[in-house]
Amino acid sequence: MRYLTVIVSLFCMLFSAQAAKADRRIAFVVGNGAYKNVAQLPNPAIDAQAMAAVLRNVGFEVVEGTNLTRDKMT
Secondary structure, eight states: OHHHHHHHHHHHHHHHHHHHHHSOOEEEEEEOOOOSSSOOOSSHHHHHHHHHHHHHHTTOEEEEEESOOTTTTO
16 A cells, blocks of 8 residues: 555656646736835835846746836736
């Protein structure tokens, strides 16, 4: 029984790894720093651009935006 469990586990890991490789890797990165009722934040846009660059380097397709309204995010 122990060997059967190990074999089934390895079989599942093998096929789950193949499925994970086949998926598209997409990231949505938003850096909002311009708010109506508080002082503007200087770093969110810069941080979002840096994070988008890192994600692109590791194979993600990145959709990025800065200071987006709710309507622009959809």
